[in-house]
Amino acid sequence: EAQVTQNPRYLITVTGKKLTVTCSQNMNHEYMSWYRQDPGLGLRQIYYSMNVEVTDKGDVPEGYKVSRKEKRNFPLILESPSPNQTSLYFCASSLRSYNSPLHFGNGTRLTVT
């Protein structure tokens, strides 16, 4: 089944404790992206990747890192999480960037205390 898989689904952590949210897609998509969703603000892009080893900042990249060493994986790293990073995070992929439909993972609800 074609899908984008995010893990974990829920995560509660403390300020400053490094964490990684994994994202994997099995559709051989070139484009992958991370979003955060907050009430009243819609979806905001954190980072995106046009292909392996090609990543770029989105609208809200501060406090986040990403890597794209393999085509299928695009992990999101929070080196030192803070409470303002408490949010619902989505990974998405598409065949050809903005001209193709995005396929979303089921989300990771992160709480930083």
Added chain:
Amino acid sequence: SQQGEEDPQALSIQEGENATMNCSYKTSINNLQWYRQNSGRGLVHLILIRSNEREKHSGRLRVTLDTSKKSSSLLITASRAADTASYFCATAYILTGGGNKLTFGTGTQLKVEL
């Protein structure tokens, strides 16, 4: 502010009625996409309409695009309780300095009551 903004923010209708949601945007676009989100789950793509298209259909969904008014509408006909969800428009546009961007609106919450 958001490139794409949906209207209304919330909509409540009876099962069997039609639901119409609108999206307005500010700059010229390559395409406009509609997504559905059920209760905190991942977004699901519904329809992509390109800037040179005026109307597209998919099952009970009808999307129109008016580039002169910089607006789009999503019509769901004969709505069902299962259509209860948030609906988002996303606009793909070219940045001034080059490159493309896809921006999501804040969504319309649709509730279909039995």
